[in-house]
């Protein structure tokens with residue numbers, strides 16, 4: 001009979017503290033307390049899914065009962081392993097009790113624990129209760145636990161694990177030593193996957209393993225699960241060969257080249273090409289949600305690069321792999337706007353008549369992103385215009401550092417603004433406004449300098465100068 005297939009996550013569950021990746025702080029603290037014999041009554045392990053909480057709880061349980069090592073349990077399952085470690089690993093020990101908090105969450109379940117703790121361990125030094133998903137216990141179950149975890153018999157150790165620390169009452173937290181598990185860095189996950197490939201004669205492109213590591217967003221279990229999925233479709237008669245292009249094809253992921261092409265057509269304001277590219281991507285079987293997620297991730301990476309980030313693990317790719325023209329054309333303000341557009345699009349998709357329409361609208365907005373002006377820029381420009389008006393004298397924007405400030409931002413949209421739309425130009429409107437101001441005695445706007453108004457009235461080009469610093473204005 002063929003050997004039973006074992007998923008990578010359980011095959012590679014860490015058996016010792018040294019194998020627990022990315023949790024150095026937790027590991028060193030627990031190792032120290034084991035060495036010094038400072039064992040707490042209760043531990044609370046919290047952190048994101050699949051980052052080693054249950055594994056660490058089991059390692060700690062074995063360490064407490066191991067007959068050999070003082071600062072960690074025997075490794076592996078060979079003949080050198082002590083009896084206690086072996087039975088605990090096989091799940092056959094009477095001294096280590098694992099309880100799923102999600103399905104044993106009532107006060108009666110806790111009462112049973114309270115009765116059991118009165119009996120000492122059978123073969124080890126400690127009787128260890130590992131309660132997983134502890135946040136699922138009911139309020140009365142938590143209350144029933146309080147006394148037991150505060151003053152248990154000396155041979156009892158509770159290890160609680162949870163992904164939702166905020167749901168654990170403060171009364172429980174304050175009776176436990178707390179350890180926050182962290183997301184595992186992409187590089188660490190990639191290294192572990194590389195090692196597993198080497199051990200199992202699996203060929204894998206670095207980029208492909210990096211992609212798996214990145215997709216798993218810090219969870220080692222997610223990385224192993226995705227790795228198993230990728231391995232299964234990368235298997236051929238010649239063995240296993242994990243390749244990026246195959247992953248893209250099988251899992252419907254947009255490659256960076258396509259995103260670069262799309263962003264380029266957007267900064268070139270080429271709507272036709274942008275829509276054609278989007279259609280091509282969707283026709284290749286990419287789901288709309290995935291499309292929006294990938295495009296959002298792309299613009300996020302551009303924003304990070306614009307702010308000096310170069311770390312590949314944060315960007316997903318090397319900075320040089322992103323479209324140079326897009327990077328050069330869009331500044332942080334417009335990249336933030338791109339992200340706003342796409343994040344909005346993602347939120348709207350759920351309630352949309354047609355998610356495709358939302359995506360196309362977002363792409364359309366991206367094609368005129370270069371012309372978009374932020375409210376802050378508009379405000380700065382209006383302030384600059386005011387400043388020109390109040391100072392009278394020379395109204396040339398180039399001779400005025402403040403008025404030239406808005407010019408430092410990328411080209412503002414040159415939308416045709418023609419007054420009220422009835423043929424009168426904005427300049428006419430402005431002239432009228434100045435005239436009206438001159439005809440009133442009302443001087444309640446101190447920043448309006450009368451001589452400036454006069455000079456503006458007598459000299460229309462100066463008025464045009466003022467208006468020209470306001471983005472979105474074309475003087476007619």
Ligand SMILES: Nc1ncnc2c1ncn2[C@@H]1O[C@H](COP(=O)(O)OP(=O)(O)OP(=O)(O)O)[C@@H](O)[C@H]1O
Pocket residue numbers: 008009010011012013014019020021022023047048049050051052053054055056161162163184220221222224
């Ligand atoms: N820090 C780690 N180092 C190495 N492998 C890990 C690590 N964390 C998780 N794994 C892998 O992921 C699997 C699941 O880990 P574990 O059950 O310890 O996670 P967890 O934090 O308890 O997750 P959950 O919150 O979903 O219960 C392990 O079998 C192991 O293969």
Ligand SMILES: [Mg+2]
Pocket residue numbers: 053054055132161
């Ligand atoms: Mg767990």
Ligand SMILES: [Zn+2]
Pocket residue numbers: 065066067068069073074081082083084085086
């Ligand atoms: Zn042992």
